[in-house]
Amino acid sequence: xxxxxxxxxxDWDEFARIAHxxxxxxxxxxxxxxxxxxxxPMPAAVSEGYRAPVPxxxxxxAEVRRELxxxxxxxxxxxxxxxxxxxxxxxxxxxxxxxxxxxxxxGSNLGGGNHAATLMxxxxxxxxxxxxxxxxxxxxxxxxxxSVANLIGLTVARNVKAGxxxxxxxxxxxxxxxxxxxxxxxxxxxxxxxETLGLGNRALxxxxxGSDCRxxxxxxxxxxxxxxxxxxxxxxVIATAGTVNTGAVDDLPAIxxxxxxxxxxxxVDGCIGALGALAPRGRRLLAGLxxxxxxxxxxxxxxxxxxxxxxxxxxxxxxxxxxFTLTPEYLERASRGIASGDWLLDYGLQTSRxxxxxxxxxALKEQGADKFGRIIDQNIDQAHYFADRLRAxxxxxxxxxxxxxxxCFRYRPEGVPEAELKPLxxxxxxRLQxxxxxxxSDTTVHxxxxxxxxxxxxxxxxxxxxxVIDAIRRTGAGIGYR
Numbered sequence: 001x002x003x004x005x006x007x008x009x010x011d012w013d014e015f016a017r018i019a020h021x022x023x024x025x026x027x028x029x030x031x032x033x034x035x036x037x038x039x040x041p042m043p044a045a046v047s048e049g050y051r052a053p054v055p056x057x058x059x060x061x062a063e064v065r066r067e068l069x070x071x072x073x074x075x076x077x078x079x080x081x082x083x084x085x086x087x088x089x090x091x092x093x094x095x096x097x098x099x100x101x102x103x104x105x106x107g108s109n110l111g112g113g114n115h116a117a118t119l120m121x122x123x124x125x126x127x128x129x130x131x132x133x134x135x136x137x138x139x140x141x142x143x144x145x146x147s148v149a150n151l152i153g154l155t156v157a158r159n160v161k162a163g164x165x166x167x168x169x170x171x172x173x174x175x176x177x178x179x180x181x182x183x184x185x186x187x188x189x190x191x192x193x194x195e196t197l198g199l200g201n202r203a204l205x206x207x208x209x210g211s212d213c214r215x216x217x218x219x220x221x222x223x224x225x226x227x228x229x230x231x232x233x234x235x236x237v238i239a240t241a242g243t244v245n246t247g248a249v250d251d252l253p254a255i256x257x258x259x260x261x262x263x264x265x266x267x268v269d270g271c272i273g274a275l276g277a278l279a280p281r282g283r284r285l286l287a288g289l290x291x292x293x294x295x296x297x298x299x300x301x302x303x304x305x306x307x308x309x310x311x312x313x314x315x316x317x318x319x320x321x322x323x324f325t326l327t328p329e330y331l332e333r334a335s336r337g338i339a340s341g342d343w344l345l346d347y348g349l350q351t352s353r354x355x356x357x358x359x360x361x362x363a364l365k366e367q368g369a370d371k372f373g374r375i376i377d378q379n380i381d382q383a384h385y386f387a388d389r390l391r392a393x394x395x396x397x398x399x400x401x402x403x404x405x406x407x408c409f410r411y412r413p414e415g416v417p418e419a420e421l422k423p424l425x426x427x428x429x430x431r432l433q434x435x436x437x438x439x440x441s442d443t444t445v446h447x448x449x450x451x452x453x454x455x456x457x458x459x460x461x462x463x464x465x466x467x468v469i470d471a472i473r474r475t476g477a478g479i480g481y482r
Contacts, residue, residue, distance in 0.1 A: 009061075014061075015061060018061045018062055018065060019061075021065065022065055025065070025069060025073075026094065026097065027094065029073060030080070030094055033080060033081050033082065033459065034081075034082065036074075036436070037435070037436020037437075038078040038081040038083055038084060038433070038436045038437065038438060038439055039075075039076070039077065039078040039081075039433055039434075039436055039439060040074075040075065040434075040436050041434065042075050046071050046075065049071055050071075078439055079091060079092075079439075080092050080459075081439075081459070082457055082459035082460045082461065082464050083437065083438040083439065083460070083464050083467070083468060084438075084439045084457060085438070085439060085440055085441075085452075085453040085454050085455050085456075085457065085460075086439035086440055086441045086454070087441060087454065088244060088271075088272050088301060088406075088454045088456055089300075089301065089307075089456065090298075090299075090300050090301045090302065090303065090304035090305065090456060090457075091304050091456075091457045091458055091459055092304055092305075092306045092307075093304050093305075093306070093363055093458070095359075095362050095363050095366050095367075096304070096305045096306045096359035096360070096362065096363045097306050097359070098359075098362065099306075099358040099359030099360075099361070099362040099363070100306050100358070100359050102358060103117075103354070103355035103356075103358040103359070104355075106355065106358075108355050109352055109353065110142075110344055110353035110354060110355050110356070110357070111343065111344060111345040111350070111351050111352055111353050112341060112342055112343035112344045112345055112346075113338050113339060113340075113341045113342075113343070114337065114338050114339070114340045114341030115338065115341065117355050117357070117358070118341050118342050118344060119341075119342075120357045120358060120361055121142060121344060121355070121356075121357040122342060122344075123357070123361065124142065124357040124360050124361050124364075125139075125140035125141070125142065125311065125313075125357075127364065127369075128140065128297065128299070128311050128313065129313060131275075131277060131278055131369055132270075132274060132275075132277045132289060132290060132295065132297070132313070133277065133289065133290035134290055134295065134313050134315070135290075135315060137317065138313055138314060138315045138316075138317060139313070139314050139316075139317035139320045139321070139347060140311055140312060140313040140314065140347070141311070141312055141344065141347035141348045142309055142310070142311050142353075142356045142357055143309075143310045143311065143312060143348060143350075144308045144309075144310060145271075145298055145300065145307075145308050145309070145310040146187070146189065146269070146271030146296055146297075146298045146310050147189040147192065147193075147310075148310060148312075148348075148349070149271065149296035149297065149298070149310040149311055149312040150187075150189055150190060150193055150238075150267075150269055150271070150296040150312075151189075151192075151193040151196060151197075151349075152294075152296075152312035152314075152347075152348055152349075153267045153293075153294030153295070153296055153312050153313075153314065154180070154190070154193045154194070154197060154236065154238070154267060154294075155193075155197060155323050155324075156265075156294060156314055156316075156319050156320055156323045157180075157235060157236040157265035157267055157293065157294065158178060158197050158199070158235065158236070159319070159322065159323045160265060160316070160319050161178060161233070161235035161236065161264070161265055162174060162178065162235075163175060163233075167322075167323070170198075171197075171198040171199065174233075175233075176231060176232060176233040177199070177203060177231070177232055177233065178199055178203055178232070178233050178234075178235040178236075179203055179205055179227045179232040179233065179234050179235060180194060180199070180203055180204050180205065180235055180236045180237075180238060181204075181205045181207055181220060181223060181224070181234070181236070181237045181238065182204065182205075182206065182207065182215075182237070182238035182239075182240070182269075183206065183207050183208075183209050183213075183214070183215035183216075183240060183243070183250065184206045184207065184208055184209055185209055185213055185215075185240065185243040185244070185245055185246070185248065186206070186238055186240055186243070186269065187240075187243075187244050187269060187271070190204060190238055190269070191204055205223050205227070207219050207220045207223060209248070209446075211401075211446075212248060212401055213243055213245065213246045213248035213400055213401070213445065213446075214248050214249070214250050214251060215239070215240075215250045215251070215255070217251060217254055217255070217258065220237070220255075220258065221258065224262055224264075234262060234264055235264060235265060236264055236265040236266070236267055237255055237258070237259055237264055237265070237266055237267070238267050238268075238269060239252055239255045239266060239267070239268045239269070239292070240268070240269050241268050241269065241270040241272070241273040241274050241276075241286055241289055242270065242271070242272030242273025242274070242276070242403075242404050242406075243272070244272060245400070245406075245408065245443050245445055245452070246400040246401070246403070246406055246408050246445060247272060247273065247383075247402070247403045247404035247405060247406035247454075248400075248401070248403050249273055249285050249286060249403055249404070251288075252268065252286065252287060252288030252289055252291065252292075253287055253288035253291070254288075255288070256288050256291035256292070259293075265293045265294070266291065266292045266293050266294075267292065267293060267294045267295075267296075268289060268292040268294070268295045268296070269296050270286075270289065270295050270296060270297045271296055271297055271298040271301065271310070272298075272301065272302075272404070272406075272456075273285070273286065273404050274286065274289060274295060274296075274297040275297060275298075275299070275301070275302040275303055275372070275376065276302070276376055276380075276404060277289060278302075278369055278370075278372050278373035278376055279373040279374070279376035279377040279380070280373060280374075280377060281377045281380060282373070282376050282377055282380055282404070285403060285404065292315070293314070293315045293316070294312065294313060294314045294315065295312070295313045296310065296311070296312055296313075297310065297311050297313070298310045298311070299311060299360050301456055302372070302376055302379075302456055303360065303363070303364075303372055304363070304458055305359050305360050305363065306359055308356070309356040309357075309359065309360060312348070320347055321346055321347070324345075324346055324347055324348055324349070325346040326346075327343075327346075331343070331345075331351075375458045376405075378458075379405040379455045379456060379457065379458075379460070380404055380405050382405070382455050382460055382462060382465060383402050383404070383405040383406065383407050383453070383455050384402055385462055385465060386402075386407045386453060386455070386465045386469075387402045387407050387409075389465065389466070389469055390407070390409050390469070393469070393473075394414070395411060395412060395413040395414065395473065395476075396409055396410070396411060396412065396469075397409060397410050397412045399445050399448050399450040400445045400446075400450075405454065405455045405456055406452060406453070406454045406455075407452070407453045407455070408443065408445050408450045408451070408452050409450060409451055409453075410425050410448075410449070410450045410451055411424065411425055411428060411451070411472055411473070411476050413476060413477075421449070422449045424476065424479060425442065425449070425450070425451055426442060427479055428451075428472055428475050428476055428479070429441070429442060429451060431475050432468075432471055432472070432475060437467075437468070437471050438464075438467075438468045438471065440452060440453050440468075441454070453468075
């Protein structure tokens, strides 16, 4: 008879020695971020290594560590670096990384049950409700990120406003097609959500925005009235607390009042800006947030939790449960034992759920919510500093107002024709990435192509902003347009 096997180490002491060394590697890696390029292209030999076939025999953990240090760690996306302002991402934190490690060691499945991880998951959701001023009796669920958090909120909105038992009868039984409204600046995940919900892209009405990139409320009112006359059933307004392009915040109090008057669900996509509610100055920009029927937010952005963790909050917990709860015989609740606890799977799509709460819990316990708020205000101040610097320079142009922590601008030296500005600015950001200096993105705001700096980074300093502005001017001049 063959010997029985396990995945546990054969030599616990040797495993502990190498594991401790890997923690030391992680600390040194994070401490030395400024001393390394933000990003760099992978040599062909490194990328080719990721095409190797599956290993059928073992390697030592020491060899695994060596390979990671040579082939993975030197080639990151770069979002933990202080000058990564490309896409809207948090910069992670080592305490949260330890939380992910301990969550994996404990191994709990957060589908639910009577164990400590379930209670901690609920506590983190309660903390997020409290920080955003949402009612204590509301429900919520931790998910992978903003796309799923928005899908959860919009699913409940659809089901509540359908007027029928939509889970039983399906969208084909709707007496009138539902209509959802969002600004022309809403994130693309909303179109995916509406399509996933079976309503089709035509069910999502894009409302124009003004020069401030906020939803035009007069246009919204007209669209709702026109749709009622045209046979649609207006159901939900998707307000944005921090648009992905510019960080604009829709007029949340006015949208809340309109939704109450029209009998519509108010969903807020707060994945970029909602956590500004933690900040003394940031929260003033988010008045009306707590009036929403549902909110999507992302602790892996402005709370810098390691990827991935998002959250959906729903004001009406019964409506939330009605949209997702399902109890087959193999998941029946017990009055005692492991199966007697809360079943978190009833609030979303996943039956198997990772222990996402621990990394958020540990960082909040270590740092305190007030410090996160100060860092959020710090990022907002840095964005305004960036904008002020650009206004004072003749070869830059701001393309949109700065509300939160996103700056949209373009390098526009004298004498460069309009047609050449896009290729010039595109080349600049690519060269800054390839040199490992900084990561900016590009976008189009009201038809104007521009660069975009999203400063959601607790490691950023004003000196980084000065460095990047100088690098843009130096790189632009080197391209030969000046």
